[in-house]
Amino acid sequence: MTRKSYDKGTIADLVDGVLPWKQVKDMMSSYKDPDRFIKYLEVLQERVPWSDRILLPLGPHLFIVQKEDGRIVTKSRSGFEFGDYRKNWKLKARIFVRKTKEQYREIYTEMTHADPEWMEMREFYDPLDGTLLDIETVPPAYPLVHSFEPDLDTFYTQWLGRSYRNDN
């Protein structure tokens, strides 16, 4: 079986969402390129305005990074640090809760949004630049959702076969 490999420019275009659809479709239909992760990290690293090493992307604006002192934290593209990566980053974000009809109707027409008594919409912003990082739509009093808790040790040491810790 022949495995494809893409250059960094192609990966960068994919990240930016500007890769032509035909190429995207070919990527979807092909066997996955095993070196994607490394090139992907390199592309992302070149684009953030800080030097901490990206270990795992969590979304367009969030990354798990390793700092020079060895600590591993969740960090946004703007540079805000949310603390230990094993904690829910939302606990350190800013939150705005839509829980009135008027607040919902900035986004939705009447009749087409949740009933505030049934459900609220929690918007989590980056404290530095106001980027909308995530949205929860949950009933009132629902505990914050920790969407993704990666097992970094297993991922790097067992699946990728490499070390990721810098214990300086």
Added chain:
Amino acid sequence: MNRAKTAVEPPGNRRTERKPGNTGNAGVSGTSSPIGWDGRRLEQMLADREDELECTGRYCGLDHLTLKEEDPIRYEKMWSRLRGGIVGARETALNISASPVVRELGELCFGLYTPEGDSVTLSTGIMAHVHTMSEAIKHMIRSGYESNPGIADGDIFVNNDPLLGNVHNADVQSFVPIFWAGEIVGWAAGVTHELDIGAPQPSAMPIGNLSRFEDGYILSCLKAGSNDQLHRDYLKRAETAVRMPFYWTLDEKCRISGAHIIRQTVMRLIAEEGIDAYKRFIREVIEDTRLAFVEHVKTMLVPGIYRSPAFIDVTHAADKGRLPDYAARNSMMHSPFKMTVKADAMIEMDLEGASKWGYHCFNCTPTGLQGGLWVGLTQTLIPNDKVNDGAYLNTCFKTPYGSWANPDNPLVSTTLSWYFLVPTFTGLFRGLSMGFTARGYLEEVLAGYPVTGNIAAGGGVNQYGEEGAWANFEMGASGMSARWVSDGENSCAAIWNPEGDMGDVEAWELLEPMLFLGRNIRPNSAGPGKHRGGLGHESIRMVYGTREQLMFHAGNGHVFPSGGLFGGYPNPTLYRHSVKNTDLPERLARGLPYPARDLDAENSGIAAHTNGEVLRDNSLCHLADPHSEHDIYLSLIAGGHGLGDVLERDPGAVADDLNDLYLLPRFARSIYGVVAHLAEDGKWQVDTAGTEDLRAQMRRERLERSVPVQEWFEAEKAHASALDMIEPVRRMYTESIGLSAAFADEFRKFWELPDDWQPPGQVDAGEQEQSDD
């Protein structure tokens, strides 16, 4: 390799050569010869297979794929023969059906199974049932069907019981065992979605059922035929068990014909390749798929825990006076979907904390849940032609007993289980997309799926003067959610059928006494985001050719079942809008405008062009509502969810949406921060500088009106502790906490409540009384 090259014998010849003891157990007998391999009974074969998996972690304990390794071309050829035969069976057989749901929407699927009931390969279509049919076969095996009623060459079994192997009663399955030289070598099976299921209320997915006794015609792995013929007593029952029995009959012929084509394909393959090679092949191809699944998980995901809770509303409070008090109330379903990807690539899904089952038709059985999982996997982690139970073997699902997903009451109603399953499994797509994002496989990232709806259904005397029933499958063309790389496609997707379609208007009008006055892409029907979801559509229907028609809805009116992804907004909720006793006869007679478009709830086209009694609210899950001729019914079909921050959307794309009538102009600013104006040519154009200023201002406003999460926590804690909320939501928490110590512990820990904290107040008396029965 020894390859037999004899021609396959036609089924008729095989029947004449059948001898007692070597062609299966045609009747009730506890002493006849086993039909399994190596002199074993089927039940023993299944137990051995499960032991081998348990002990070795490999399907049938295979440590080498010798057939594949020694002759890969032959292996692939055998695969292609089977797969091609099954796809061909589907494409041929569907032409026998008369139902637009089967013919137009493709709501059918065929599969080939091992003697123990593990799927080997399948056709396209409603793949959810590849595994539900597997469960039904295993039920027959474990229940001793080999002895009673017997399993023989030429037999036909039929099932639609969700307790034994189905998602909901509407999907009817047919099974044909395949024999070679006295041994069972597999099962061919097919499933179709029926138009009516013989329930007290019309349609195959009636709403308002309180128990299984109201779910209609239930066939619990029934032996319905022998010698390739359906039994006369079964046929007689079917003739009067459902409305419009000719649809039922033709669907049944469709399923059986497809199964027989598959049987013929298998017989030919065995004749050409030899029985030993066939037996080896069906083992290897399942282990091959399991290994491919493990590799795929390790390639595309990151081990860890992914969470994506979902909710949906049930609105039977609208039925006060029509349903008993304990059922005539609103409820909130809770699906705390958690997916754990383990070091060995096993994917474990867990609904610990799910809310309780209820007196409604949306409950689900564990086999139904497996069906939902299966169709999700086929669209994500096994995106190739070798789809079978190998992938399923590397997953597991925890369903708390007593919850809606594993009721402790076997009599619950299940006619519309998909209503709870779809929001639940959007969590699978969201979780996988988080993993794909972490690994950089962004071409696969999708912001979940919308809840497919509105589910319009109904019945009554139809335009032919006969008792009719129908369920419109336009919802099979809901909007696709946004991708990382693009907006979602409009009107094309359903989580439960990878070949989403809305069907032709003309085909629906043949079945339903409801004219389409209009069918339009609906503006603002998708979730906004950097990439918005694909839009949904609206259909404006007018009852025609009948005095009265009962009409159902189903859809989320009070809640967003799940969110978008990475800051994208969820798709809008739905609502019902009917106009009764309309002035349409007069309008049509005088040539006045009639409502062909609605488009905007705040400036309704229906309201502008119809006078009558208006019924408009967000309660969509309730008993059927009678409509008369010339009444108007609006059916809103959902759009998809958004992905990414709305303020990062290309302003030019917003202008395009304005020009395409995909976005109502007043929302360009409030959602996207885009300043646009109508140019002289009638097109919207972006004010670039104005947009940049407005977006900068909106970012500042976000920071001004938001608070640190800790501050929010302090303000909310007292409400959480008191469960200070409306009754349906409070009851949801009470049920989840009562059923799950883990969820109770999570709730207490998050809100820093004492270890002995319990939900205040009592469970509703009516509910308690019914639960104690």
